[in-house]
Amino acid sequence: MRVKNTARTERRKGDAVTIHEVARHAGVSPMTVSRVMNSNSNVRDTTRERVMRAVRELNYTPNAAARSLAAAQGTRIALIYTNPSAAYLSELLVGALAGAARSAAQLVLDTWDHMSHAAERVAARKIAQSVAGVILPPPLCESKVVLSELAAAGIPVVAIASGRFQADLSSVRIDDFRASQEMTEHLIAAGHQRIGFIRGHPNQTASALRYEGFQAAMTQAGLAIDPGLIHQGYFTYRSGLEATEKLLSRKAPPTAIFASNDDMAAAAVSVAHRRGLDVPRDLSVVGYDDTPTATTVWPELTTIRQPIAAMAGSAIELLLRGIRLRKDGEARVVSDHVMAHVLIKRDSVAAPRKS
């Protein structure tokens, strides 16, 4: 209509509805529409209604690029990981990506495998320059070096599945203690008394909590914990293999094994089979995390569902909020999101054979 419009038509593929069209439709200024879209304060209810209706009628979706450009909002977020199990990683990525898309943030990935502390420090400093926030899954979220370097750079950090809440670090996690306790109770309710436990990697808080939950449930049920039935694992299939081997070589082997993650539980199943044991009739096995591994092996594993994808999404939202606040010069806010876990019962648990 105007010269502007002509130019625009010449240039654009011209399909998506813009904020201006919505504004015209609602009889307000674009700025008001913007305010409504950002759930900002100070818009009269009647106006908001009118805008919302227009938005719905035109099926308007804000242009993420324009938004982040105008807001000059540092939208790059780093997700840094070190050799997690593939199953864990893929769920993490899916969730993070979905969250990032929702908030028009750009996600950048980085792997810091086999790094010395010094190398981690350098990497942290470097990443801090190029992104506005960082998401840290374990075990990185327990690294003092990384954390302090990132804090020094002043960029917000959110830990994911970190186990315990630390006063100076925002986190999104589940209640590992409680979950582990519930799982142990489930085993005890099935009739097990001699339960073997394969611990997680010692450098992760979550490992300790899972063990503590196990202990608590055992104690509460009046069952003694035989130190010989507790083995150290490292969250790897291999370590699960070794621990199970030792566990089953005892003269009084456990009737159930609680592994601190699914990979180790899968290993336990494998060892049991190799020894001619039937799972679950001769040995019950339970895992933790509900990664795809849990449903890949046979029988499918009873495990704790940790909503990793949802956690990643929340972590991104939390981070973005932190970034925004920081831009406004507000003090750093530390928050702790505890999400719900679920005990998933599958076919790897049965009552122990009475011997």
Place this chain on the structure above:
Amino acid sequence: MRVKNTARTERRKGDAVTIHEVARHAGVSPMTVSRVMNSNSNVRDTTRERVMRAVRELNYTPNAAARSLAAAQGTRIALIYTNPSAAYLSELLVGALAGAARSAAQLVLDTWDHMSHAAERVAARKIAQSVAGVILPPPLCESKVVLSELAAAGIPVVAIASGRFQADLSSVRIDDFRASQEMTEHLIAAGHQRIGFIRGHPNQTASALRYEGFQAAMTQAGLAIDPGLIHQGYFTYRSGLEATEKLLSRKAPPTAIFASNDDMAAAAVSVAHRRGLDVPRDLSVVGYDDTPTATTVWPELTTIRQPIAAMAGSAIELLLRGIRLRKDGEARVVSDHVMAHVLIKRDSVAAPRKS
């Protein structure tokens, strides 16, 4: 310095270097810098050099948001998958994400599990409206419905790991036939003659090619193929379990098993162990894909490395090129990238016991 600058400082957090600073540094106009960054035509070599130097010195990274806003370039790319193995998915995601970041494209994920053809059609139509291009891993890239719907919408599509090249579909893949042939030759060279083969999902071209490669190598070595040693699998752990069970129950069991992917190979190892067989001394097992599964199980699997992450990255570049061309009104170009595979030798193969 100028009024502009003052305003800018007031508004922005003001850290990232912009194209203007690079331009000033190099003594050219921003437009020229832009051209260099987009490896566009028509920039004198000396000028390009100068700009590149400035870019390097200032450590300039283009702002993705501004870029896609200005270019009005549909930068949203969809990656659609259906229940792949987690290991496969995570590598796919990592590669795609890296590629997307490199090209300032936004990646959107979608899962189309357990969908009827009708549902796929609807989903395809819907996705076609919201993205500028689509990346299709198997088995989706073999779905006529999806492909035709996407073609009708006129958006570029790139198939990944599709097996065979189809004349009307760009693809990034490895030479499955050749790879499978090499693996078979490796087994034969180790002394195996009775080789069991577990086929992949029948709805995927790659499955057929892998089988054909196996056949070719056997025939070439003058070995007969016993139909009883060929079993259908579906790329799942479960199907690998069943196929191996049958294979090892024969009166003359194979001395080696070639599974069409790592998950099924892992299952084969598991069954062998359950039957008290040693891998590789009693039975050699090889897989395909080199997913993390291959190094998770014990012994680690000899397998074919398919560079999934790199393939995903290439797919994105290919797609972006297609999108750009389409915007310029050029005809659709179909291309076929065949990437290199590698035969990875680990510990799951040995010479057969002489019986």
Place this chain on the structure above:
DNA sequence: TTGTATTTTGATAGCGCTATCACTACCCTG
């Protein structure tokens, strides 16, 4: 009622980049 405080709205000016077109060098042919 009038004046002031407060809320609500709009006009303006960019965010950092690229499409477009105009312009300057050159290089050809004849």
Place this chain on the structure above:
DNA sequence: CAGGGTAGTGATAGCGCTATCAAAATACAA
């Protein structure tokens, strides 16, 4: 050496949105 190309470069004008501040509308006090 004129006329018509063809690189190579720059000036201009937005892409769709939001920060900022001024203006208008409303609320509240005296």
